[in-house]
Amino acid sequence: MAKIIVVTSGKGGVGKTTSSAAIGTGLALAGKKTVIVDFDIGLRNLDLIMGCERRVVYDFVNVINGEANLKQTLIKDKRVDNLFILPASQTRDKDALTKEGVERVLNELSAEFDFIICDSPAGIESGAMMALYFADEAVVVTNPEVSSVRDSDRILGMLSSKSRRAEQGLEGIKEHLLLTRYNPERVIKGEMLSVEDVKEILAIELVGVIPESQAVLNASNSGQPVILDEESDAGQAYLDTVKRLLGEAVPFRFLTVEKKGFIKRLFGG
Amino acid sequence: MSEHSLELKGSLFPLSVLHCSDLSISSLQSLLTAKLAQAPAFFYQAPLVINLQDNDSNPDFAALKQLFTELKLVLVGVTGANAAQKAAAQQAGLAVLQAGKSNTAKAVEPAPQSPAPERSAPAQVVVQQQAMDSKIVEQNVRSGQQIYAKGADLIIKGAVGAGAEVIADGNIHIYGSLRGKAIAGASGDSSKRIYCYNMQAELVSIAGNYWLSHSLQGEFWGKPACIRWQGESLVISELV
Numbered sequence: 467m468a469k470i471i472v473v474t475s476g477k478g479g480v481g482k483t484t485s486s487a488a489i490g491t492g493l494a495l496a497g498k499k500t501v502i503v504d505f506d507i508g509l510r511n512l513d514l515i516m517g518c519e520r521r522v523v524y525d526f527v528n529v530i531n532g533e534a535n536l537k538q539t540l541i542k543d544k545r546v547d548n549l550f551i552l553p554a555s556q557t558r559d560k561d562a563l564t565k566e567g568v569e570r571v572l573n574e575l576s577a578e579f580d581f582i583i584c585d586s587p588a589g590i591e592s593g594a595m596m597a598l599y600f601a602d603e604a605v606v607v608t609n610p611e612v613s614s615v616r617d618s619d620r621i622l623g624m625l626s627s628k629s630r631r632a633e634q635g636l637e638g639i640k641e642h643l644l645l646t647r648y649n650p651e652r653v654i655k656g657e658m659l660s661v662e663d664v665k666e667i668l669a670i671e672l673v674g675v676i677p678e679s680q681a682v683l684n685a686s687n688s689g690q691p692v693i694l695d696e697e698s699d700a701g702q703a704y705l706d707t708v709k710r711l712l713g714e715a716v717p718f719r720f721l722t723v724e725k726k727g728f729i730k731r732l733f734g735g
Numbered sequence: 736m737s738e739h740s741l742e743l744k745g746s747l748f749p750l751s752v753l754h755c756s757d758l759s760i761s762s763l764q765s766l767l768t769a770k771l772a773q774a775p776a777f778f779y780q781a782p783l784v785i786n787l788q789d790n791d792s793n794p795d796f797a798a799l800k801q802l803f804t805e806l807k808l809v810l811v812g813v814t815g816a817n818a819a820q821k822a823a824a825q826q827a828g829l830a831v832l833q834a835g836k837s838n839t840a841k842a843v844e845p846a847p848q849s850p851a852p853e854r855s856a857p858a859q860v861v862v863q864q865q866a867m868d869s870k871i872v873e874q875n876v877r878s879g880q881q882i883y884a885k886g887a888d889l890i891i892k893g894a895v896g897a898g899a900e901v902i903a904d905g906n907i908h909i910y911g912s913l914r915g916k917a918i919a920g921a922s923g924d925s926s927k928r929i930y931c932y933n934m935q936a937e938l939v940s941i942a943g944n945y946w947l948s949h950s951l952q953g954e955f956w957g958k959p960a961c962i963r964w965q966g967e968s969l970v971i972s973e974l975v
Contacts, residue, residue: 619896623877
């Protein structure tokens with residue numbers, strides 16, 4: 467039985483797909499057989515971030531409609547063993563997903579994989595609900611600013627009321643807070659909420675803090691999950707995050723302003 | 736999710752049960768009017784069930800329904816009815832309810848001491864209403880969620896997020912931060928209060944009198960506080 471983890475946020479553009487790609491890749495690097503499922507039907511992005519956009523033949527909607535089987539549809543990553551991608555359809559919309567169809571596909575994947583990462587679309591409509599409905603755990607991606615925090619709060623409410631676990635009265639979804647685009651310099655200037663502020667408002671356990679980094683943009687543009695860039699601060703922060711998801715206690719890094727030399731080295735190269 | 740457009744789920748609701756030996760319209764009207772005069776707001780549009788256990792007559796349910804409507808009550812059904820009464824009640828569009836375990840047979844008789852002799856006297860009305868209850872929420876109330884404690888106090892162990900609403904006909908107690916809206920005394924009782932451990936509310940209201948957050952951003956912002964209605968205005972004070 468696979469563990470199903472939804473990566474969600476409510477708000478768009480906070481780094482859900484980047485985080486799904488990084489976490490999925492990190493779990494596979496740790497030897498766990500992992501599949502990342504793109505639930506953003508109609509706005510297919512995951513394949514770009516993972517650098518496999520030219521290898522998409524069939525998609526999630528084809529599998530749900532029985533037009534292709536999983537074996538034909540899953541894309542095996544060329545860099546990391548144990549890593550697969552189930553791409554979204556670009557031509558359909560989010561109503562193409564049915565609860566029964568999603569359940570059937572997840573059950574089929576569950577028999578074969580250790581982890582299923584569901585990359586949720588933004589918003590709180592059917593697509594996002596579908597991505598979180600079957601989840602065992604949730605990574606709530608939040609930027610350190612008020613609108614993102616409020617949207618995360620909203621999604622946390624839905625996780626505890628609209629999921630399968632909630633409806634069946636099972637133990638609730640395990641919620642993790644992933645703070646992305648964190649910039650300690652701007653926190654000091656009062657332009658950004660601090661880790662403590664966000665933790666206080668959302669009151670869930672912190673699983674990672676990803677610093678704002680040029681490396682993330684570079685990684686996205688080159689189709690390389692940023693976690694593979696082990697030199698970068700963001701890559702290291704995602705590696706820490708994956709370790710915490712797997713139950714390891716890892717101290718938090720990149721929470722304070724780094725020495726100038728380090729920043730220069732990072733942006734200079 | 737289109738399959739959610741229709742759902743049937745079982746739920747339990749508190750209902751007031753009316754015990755009355757004489758169900759003739761004229762006697763019931765005067766008795767109920769007197770009863771309602773004691774607490775008009777409390778029974779306003781309250782759903783009621785008639786208990787027919789000690790009553791073998793066959794009342795005119797259509798007329799009863801009409802009477803209840805006139806008195807601003809909602810007659811939803813009957814309980815403890817015999818076969819003829821059941822048929823007549825169903826004819827009048829009323830629900831036939833199975834009494835809950837605690838109310839079956841003789842269990843109800845010995846429980847309250849005072850109502851028993853009252854009921855033995857002819858044509859006395861006893862409305863059994865559950866005491867002011869409490870609704871308890873163990874977790875955080877998140878943005879977009881709304882919780883209403885009808886006819887009850889509301890106790891929240893966690894925080895109330897910005898964009899969340901907590902509403903109670905009674906008092907509201909919040910043991911976390913209040914960043915959303917809190918509305919106490921929602922049915923019009925201005926003696927109700929709001930207590931919270933960390934006051935950062937968007938809005939607080941007691942019996943329809945409200946303050947927005949700018950009125951709260953003084954001495955007590957981010958601190959434990961109590962809101963109450965005093966004289967002609969809301970008053971904020973420290974909790975301890």
